[in-house]
Amino acid sequence: xxxxxxxxxxxxxxxxxxxxxxxxxxxxxxxxxxxxxxxxxxxxxxxxxxxxxxxxxxxxxxxxxxxxxxxxxxxxxxxxxxxxxxxxxxxxxxxxxxxxxxxxxxxxxxxxxxxxxxxxxxxxxx
Numbered sequence: 007x008x009x010x011x012x013x014x015x016x017x018x019x020x021x022x023x024x025x026x027x028x029x030x031x032x033x034x035x036x037x038x039x040x041x042x043x044x045x046x047x048x049x050x051x052x053x054x055x056x057x058x059x060x061x062x063x064x065x066x067x068x069x070x071x072x073x074x075x076x077x078x079x080x081x082x083x084x085x086x087x088x089x090x091x092x093x094x095x096x097x098x099x100x101x102x103x104x105x106x107x108x109x110x111x112x113x114x115x116x117x118x119x120x121x122x123x124x125x126x127x128x129x130x131x132x
Contacts, residue, residue, distance in 0.1 A: 016050050023047045023054040026062060034063035 024047050032040045043061045047053040089095070 016054075019054045020047060020050065023057045027057060030063060036061055036063070 024044065027035070027040065027043050027047060030040070035043060037060055038046070043057060046061075047057050
């Protein structure tokens with residue numbers, strides 16, 4: 007009876023690996039061409055084991071291969087920084103233009119300290 011269970015487990019593993027290999031995109035299969043993997047899986051125990059360990063695509067949680075540098079996880083998109091936000095920069099530019107127009111429309115005042123009579127400033131100092 008245990009021999010029959012072992013044969014059934016080996017057969018179920020081979021069927022699972024065959025179906026998984028058939029459904030996998032050929033560009034995601036690693037190390038060997040997909041057709042060669044299908045033939046290799048037909049070898050009992052060794053073929054399905056090799057497929058599970060080396061042939062099938064990497065899952066999202068598995069570490070990258072040692073010959074490839076690890077990828078940096080991307081941050082979720084959020085609001086842009088103020089200096090990257092085009093709307094914010096446009097508002098700043100508009101405020102700058104309005105301030106420049108206000109400066110041009112104001113009458114030019116004399117520099118501070120020139121309104122006073124030079125003689126009165128000499129008298130107050132003595």
